[in-house]
Structure formats: C-alpha cells, structure tokens
Amino acid sequence: MKHRDRVKIVLDGGIPDFVPTFELVFDETERDFNGRTWIGGPVDPDVSGMTYADKVKYNAQLYIDVAKRFNHSIIFINRTMGTHENKSESGVRDIIAEIRDISGDEYMLMCHNDPTFMIPFHDMQNFCFDLIDRPEYMHEVARANLEESYERCHTMLDAGADGFILCCDYCFNSGPFISPAQFEEFIAPYLKDAVQYFKKAGAYVIKHTDGNIMPILKYLLDAEPHALHSLDPMAGVDIKEIKKKYGDQIALCGNVDCSLMQTGTPEEIRESAEYCLTHAKPGGGYIFSTSNCVFRGMPLESYDLIHDLWLKNRDY
Numbered sequence: 001m002k003h004r005d006r007v008k009i010v011l012d013g014g015i016p017d018f019v020p021t022f023e024l025v026f027d028e029t030e031r032d033f034n035g036r037t038w039i040g041g042p043v044d045p046d047v048s049g050m051t052y053a054d055k056v057k058y059n060a061q062l063y064i065d066v067a068k069r070f071n072h073s074i075i076f077i078n079r080t081m082g083t084h085e086n087k088s089e090s091g092v093r094d095i096i097a098e099i100r101d102i103s104g105d106e107y108m109l110m111c112h113n114d115p116t117f118m119i120p121f122h123d124m125q126n127f128c129f130d131l132i133d134r135p136e137y138m139h140e141v142a143r144a145n146l147e148e149s150y151e152r153c154h155t156m157l158d159a160g161a162d163g164f165i166l167c168c169d170y171c172f173n174s175g176p177f178i179s180p181a182q183f184e185e186f187i188a189p190y191l192k193d194a195v196q197y198f199k200k201a202g203a204y205v206i207k208h209t210d211g212n213i214m215p216i217l218k219y220l221l222d223a224e225p226h227a228l229h230s231l232d233p234m235a236g237v238d239i240k241e242i243k244k245k246y247g248d249q250i251a252l253c254g255n256v257d258c259s260l261m262q263t264g265t266p267e268e269i270r271e272s273a274e275y276c277l278t279h280a281k282p283g284g285g286y287i288f289s290t291s292n293c294v295f296r297g298m299p300l301e302s303y304d305l306i307h308d309l310w311l312k313n314r315d316y
Contacts, residue, residue, distance in 0.1 A: 100160030163204030171211025
C-alpha cells in the first residue's frame with residue numbers, strides 16, 4: 001500500500017494496514033541528510049550559484065528524503081524559500097509539482113491554506129480593539145481572506161497537492177486567544193466555509209491548532225475537516241477523551257508530548273507515545289505524530305525513540 005493511499009483510508013474513516021505517521025515540520029535535518037538544511041528554513045544553506053529551479057529541486061528532494069527516512073505518509077510543504085523565491089513564482093506550488101514529478105503518487109502532499117484569523121504575531125491590541133469597534137470591517141477582511149483561499153485551493157490542487165493543513169493557531173495553553181462567542185462570530189463561519197469549499201474541490205483537510213482547544217472544540221468539529229492536529233497534551237488535551245467522544249466523527253493526529261521530547265526522560269517519552277497508540281489507534285482514524293513538530297533543537301534521539309516505538313506497534 002502506498003503512503004498516500006494509507007492516509008486516504010484514515011481520513012475517509014477506514015482502517016489501513018498500519019497507523020501512518022508524519023510531522024508538520026522537520027527542522028533537524030543535518031544529522032541524517034549530509035548536513036543539508038532547508039532553503040527558507042531556520043538555518044539557510046549556501047545557495048550561491050543555484051538557479052531558482054535548482055532551489056526548488058533541492059527542497060523537494062529534501063522533503064522526499066525526510067519522508068523516506070522516517071516513513072512519513074504526508075509531506076507538508078511549508079517552505080516558501082523566502083528571499084530566494086522569484087516574485088513571479090510560488091515556491092510552495094513549484095515544490096509540490098517537483099515532489100509529485102519525482103515521487104509520483106507515493107505520498108500525500110499538503111500545504112497551508114487557512115484564511116481564518118489566528119493569534120496575531122504583531123499588534124494584538126489593535127486586532128482586539130477592531131473586533132469590538134469595527135466588527136463589519138473585520139468581517140470584510142475575513143471574507144476577503146476566504147476568497148483568496150479559494151483561488152489558492154485550485155492553484156495548489158492543480159500543482160499536485162492532495163489537500164491542506166490549516167495552520168492558523170487559535171489557542172494558548174489556557175484556552176483560545178479570543179472568547180468562544182467571538183470565535184463563533186469571527187472565525188467559525190469562515191473556517192466552515194473554507195473546509196467545505198476545499199472538500200467540494202476534492203481536497204483533504206486537516207485542521208491544526210496548538211493549545212487548549214476544548215472551549216472551541218464544537219466549532220472545529222462543526223467545520224467538518226477530515227482530521228484534527230495537534231491535540232496538545234501540554235494544554236491538557238487528552239487524546240483518550242477525544243477519541244472516546246469524537247473518534248467516530250473525525251480522524252486525529254498527534255498528541256505525543258513535545259515538551260517531553262525536549263526535556264523528558266526516555267521513559268516519559270515512551271509513555272507519551274504508547275499512550276497515544278494505545279488509545280487512538282484502535283478502530284482506525286489516527287495518524288501518529290508529535291504534538292507540534294520536530295522543531296530546531298529537539299534532540300533527534302527523542303524522535304528516534306518514538307519512531308522505533310511506532311515501527312513496533314503500528315500494525316493493525
């Protein structure tokens with residue numbers, strides 16, 4: 001069974017031959033990939049003398065090599081190549097096409113396409129003021145963002161993408177960054193419209209957000225994505241509880257505790273990974289991954305540990 005087919009089975013509610021795995025981002029590449037790092041990543045390689053096409057091929061091959069090394073079934077293309085990218089071309093689109101050309105239909109290819117408001121990186125104070133003082137303006141912005149996502153949807157599907165991981169974060173560990181009532185007004189309807197549009201276009205959709213999603217979980221479920229990621233245990237989200245209550249409605253991804261991956265003992269890391277497989281694997285509907293990503297500085301020995309555990313326990 002190809003990796004792509006395996007993920008389709010999970011997202012469509014079936015049980016594959018074994019639990020698929022992937023990571024949203026994999027930044028620790030030097031050890032296993034001859035010192036290579038991402039163009040547009042946290043540690044840019046020397047790209048002097050490389051054409052744009054060379055850079056696309058470089059990132060595309062690194063995505064494939066990471067997926068092969070760690071048996072990832074989904075490749076999430078999130079590198080736009082920053083200042084190395086031609087203004088007239090989209091790095092994400094071109095990398096998707098290149099990966100598809102090299103690897104055929106082996107992997108499920110996904111990229112970001114979330115039009116909804118997220119925790120602001122800058123100027124949160126004015127964002128919050130506008131929700132109160134200029135609600136119609138905020139709805140206009142939300143609608144414009146939604147329309148842009150529709151156009152991007154077709155661009156990326158035409159390039160070879162299978163769907164989208166919607167990566168706008170809504171929550172801190174304590175809960176959502178705006179009240180549930182504001183979420184219901186300013187985010188939920190646009191999230192639902194986006195998910196439904198993408199699905200009608202033939203895309204698979206995974207909704208990502210870190211933090212404590214429990215106060216807004218009903219709105220995430222109502223949008224009907226195929227799956228939720230990352231089910232953050234650092235914010236008290238318990239995959240056992242989510243699986244028991246909602247496992248017949250939606251597939252689940254993640255929940256292996258990233259804080260333990262950084263600072264925990266091998267026993268604590270194994271316990272977290274085993275907990276996820278024990279409670280989320282039965283009956284299908286689970287994709288194994290960390291509760292965020294393999295970020296820069298995560299000890300790869302921690303990832304080796306959970307990867308080996310997954311290999312031994314992945315089969316149905």
